[in-house]
Amino acid sequence: MAVTIRDVAKLAGVSRSTVSRVINAKGEVDPQTAAKVWQAVKELEYHPNTSARALVRQRTDTIGLMLPDVTNPFYEKIIKGIEATTNAAGFNLTFYNTYEDLAGRRRMILSAIEGGKVDGLIIVGSHLGDKSTLLEMIARGLPISLIERSFSDPSIPCVVSDNKTGARLAVEHLLSLGHRRIGFITGNLHYQTAIERLEGYKETLSQHGIPIEDELIAFGDFEHKSGYEAMRQLLALPMPPTAVFASNDMMAIGAIQAIGEAGLSVPNDVAVVGYDDITFASMVHPQLTTIRQPLYEMGALAAQGLIERLKNGLETEPFKKFLPVELVVRKSCGA
Amino acid sequence: MAVTIRDVAKLAGVSRSTVSRVINAKGEVDPQTAAKVWQAVKELEYHPNTSARALVRQRTDTIGLMLPDVTNPFYEKIIKGIEATTNAAGFNLTFYNTYEDLAGRRRMILSAIEGGKVDGLIIVGSHLGDKSTLLEMIARGLPISLIERSFSDPSIPCVVSDNKTGARLAVEHLLSLGHRRIGFITGNLHYQTAIERLEGYKETLSQHGIPIEDELIAFGDFEHKSGYEAMRQLLALPMPPTAVFASNDMMAIGAIQAIGEAGLSVPNDVAVVGYDDITFASMVHPQLTTIRQPLYEMGALAAQGLIERLKNGLETEPFKKFLPVELVVRKSCGA
DNA sequence: CTGTTAGCGCCTTCAT
DNA sequence: ATGAAGGCGCTAACAG
Numbered sequence: 081m082a083v084t085i086r087d088v089a090k091l092a093g094v095s096r097s098t099v100s101r102v103i104n105a106k107g108e109v110d111p112q113t114a115a116k117v118w119q120a121v122k123e124l125e126y127h128p129n130t131s132a133r134a135l136v137r138q139r140t141d142t143i144g145l146m147l148p149d150v151t152n153p154f155y156e157k158i159i160k161g162i163e164a165t166t167n168a169a170g171f172n173l174t175f176y177n178t179y180e181d182l183a184g185r186r187r188m189i190l191s192a193i194e195g196g197k198v199d200g201l202i203i204v205g206s207h208l209g210d211k212s213t214l215l216e217m218i219a220r221g222l223p224i225s226l227i228e229r230s231f232s233d234p235s236i237p238c239v240v241s242d243n244k245t246g247a248r249l250a251v252e253h254l255l256s257l258g259h260r261r262i263g264f265i266t267g268n269l270h271y272q273t274a275i276e277r278l279e280g281y282k283e284t285l286s287q288h289g290i291p292i293e294d295e296l297i298a299f300g301d302f303e304h305k306s307g308y309e310a311m312r313q314l315l316a317l318p319m320p321p322t323a324v325f326a327s328n329d330m331m332a333i334g335a336i337q338a339i340g341e342a343g344l345s346v347p348n349d350v351a352v353v354g355y356d357d358i359t360f361a362s363m364v365h366p367q368l369t370t371i372r373q374p375l376y377e378m379g380a381l382a383a384q385g386l387i388e389r390l391k392n393g394l395e396t397e398p399f400k401k402f403l404p405v406e407l408v409v410r411k412s413c414g415a
Numbered sequence: 416m417a418v419t420i421r422d423v424a425k426l427a428g429v430s431r432s433t434v435s436r437v438i439n440a441k442g443e444v445d446p447q448t449a450a451k452v453w454q455a456v457k458e459l460e461y462h463p464n465t466s467a468r469a470l471v472r473q474r475t476d477t478i479g480l481m482l483p484d485v486t487n488p489f490y491e492k493i494i495k496g497i498e499a500t501t502n503a504a505g506f507n508l509t510f511y512n513t514y515e516d517l518a519g520r521r522r523m524i525l526s527a528i529e530g531g532k533v534d535g536l537i538i539v540g541s542h543l544g545d546k547s548t549l550l551e552m553i554a555r556g557l558p559i560s561l562i563e564r565s566f567s568d569p570s571i572p573c574v575v576s577d578n579k580t581g582a583r584l585a586v587e588h589l590l591s592l593g594h595r596r597i598g599f600i601t602g603n604l605h606y607q608t609a610i611e612r613l614e615g616y617k618e619t620l621s622q623h624g625i626p627i628e629d630e631l632i633a634f635g636d637f638e639h640k641s642g643y644e645a646m647r648q649l650l651a652l653p654m655p656p657t658a659v660f661a662s663n664d665m666m667a668i669g670a671i672q673a674i675g676e677a678g679l680s681v682p683n684d685v686a687v688v689g690y691d692d693i694t695f696a697s698m699v700h701p702q703l704t705t706i707r708q709p710l711y712e713m714g715a716l717a718a719q720g721l722i723e724r725l726k727n728g729l730e731t732e733p734f735k736k737f738l739p740v741e742l743v744v745r746k747s748c749g750a
Numbered sequence: 751c752t753g754t755t756a757g758c759g760c761c762t763t764c765a766t
Numbered sequence: 767a768t769g770a771a772g773g774c775g776c777t778a779a780c781a782g
């Protein structure tokens with residue numbers, strides 16, 4: 081059996097409540113007794129039982145992070161930002177991979193929070209079809225923070241970045257380099273970010289008096305493979321684009337592969353811009369010109385907001401953060 | 416307050432123990448009452464409290480996965496293999512990022528298991544300096560499974576792959592392509608895998624009558640950046656290698672970047688072989704020739720072994736798995 | 751400053 | 767087939 085608080089109490093010659101006071105630094109305790117208790121704790125290598133503690137405290141001090149897939153490189157910086165913040169605040173972090181399973185989402189959220197597995201939840205990048213579930217959860221008062229998904233409803237805490245401006249920066253960069261036939265690879269259009277970036281692309285072209293050609297818009301789903309395929313499609317056009325803006329870096333990397341396989345080179349034959357600035361963007365050759373989202377900061381802010389809410393209860397004002405993005409010029413455009 | 420088993424009992428007009436029997440499918444219960452209970456469960460959206468349940472059952476049905484950094488792409492396939500297996504067996508999975516913090520490792524393990532956060536632990540790729548901690552934990556009888564780290568002690572369950580043969584396959588492939596000056600980029604030599612791959616490189620060259628030249632061995636640490644820097648160093652040699660074998664794919668990708676920046680091309684000027692076959696290996700351009708470790712399977716096996724141990728107690732025989740690797744020929748060697 | 755007491759929500763004998 | 771009672775390990779009033 082594992083060592084319990086009774087064992088520590090016995091060894092230290094005090095009551096269980098005193099041990100509890102000492103290890104939780106609550107209430108006044110004679111320094112002498114405290115020392116004896118710590119001594120016993122060390123000697124027995126006592127570790128308070130997490131379940132027992134959570135049960136009586138009615139909180140777990142852990143936050144859940146729900147996203148499609150932890151192992152997707154896109155989430156790296158968001159995760160690091162969240163992790164740093166939760167760690168600093170003394171919270172544990174546990175991951176929930178949804179694998180896009182819309183049907184299971186509602187149950188997952190409920191079982192996580194209502195089942196007392198976590199005190200609150202951070203949800204990243206949810207599908208537009210999740211709308212009603214999300215609204216219901218918020219209406220119930222469940223402590224939830226959203227990243228990359230916003231609602232006009234002011235009661236919903238969320239942090240998003242400026243996707244439209246991001247797309248504009250990308251397109252204008254290519255325009256300034258002299259490109260006029262600029263292809264676009266969409267993300268999965270069931271996601272808010274994908275839609276906003278597409279809108280940004282279209283609006284920017286229009287503003288510069290360039291007609292939008294449907295054949296220059298290829299549909300992807302944010303995955304590497306779809307970027308590769310979309311690029312092949314664009315390359316097969318009678319008049320292929322001289323530049324391509326992909327809705328995320330993974331697809332941009334896929335596009336670069338397709339360009340290379342076609343015997344063409346980046347940026348000489350085709351310029352490529354990505355989106356996100358994931359770690360890999362600067363690791364591939366040529367290094368990717370891209371739009372940087374402040375992913376680490378977004379994670380940190382979402383975590384911070386949730387933690388505040390957890391500490392102060394519902395009286396905390398729900399926050400809405402709208403973060404700026406920036407163009408990062410590297411090698412894939414020949415700039 | 417969250418709904419508890421009392422609420423369900425009251426609504427269904429039965430006692431709490433009956434509710435417990437129904438939801439856990441234990442003991443005989445009248446189908447009629449069972450139906451009433453399920454009805455109440457649904458109506459109230461009852462979710463059993465995880466802590467209370469864990470406290471009385473003395474188990475959490477969750478397995479911990481301890482690794483340096485979940486967001487490192489190397490772990491993707493291992494994680495997926497573990498996750499699929501634990502899910503299928505009804506276990507939850509929680510991650511522990513160690514960030515190479517040797518000092519904290521012992522405490523993390525103890526607090527996870529002794530604190531009753533997890534029933535058992537899978538530890539991936541631990542530093543050689545962890546030896547005593549690991550041995551101590553095993554000696555205590557803690558349920559732990561190791562991946563990418565083995566001990567001669569038969570009581571320690573571990574799954575590793577054949578690193579020496581992997582290195583041999585890589586070197587022989589380059590040899591067969593006519594290369595004679597083959598550079599090598601080591602991994603972090605505090606890890607078993609790095610040492611074994613270095614040994615494989617040296618032995619293979621010797622067997623083929625090629626002298627080992629120290630200047631052709633550059634030191635890396637498994638990170639992308641170190642591969643880049645090691646390659647620059649090799650390229651600066653009076654007589655640079657015509658081929659390079661990197662101890663993992665991330666460093667190989669870094670090496671390709673350095674080669675490209677030097678105005679040379681892969682595979683025409685320098686051939687490159689990686690190791691691991693992470694997902695990215697086939698996403699970069701040119702696609703990476705590499706040694707495939709059965710990472711998914713390694714994860715699955717480690718999880719399986721741990722779960723068996725958890726179910727059967729200590730009487731389960733500790734397992735040792737030694738898996739084969741294979742050469743995957745793609746584009747980075749010009750084969 | 752310290753001990754006693756009473757649960758937290760659930761499962762599990764033991765009766766009935 | 768069902769209910770009553772006890773306790774998992776811990777914390778938090780309440781006394782003293």
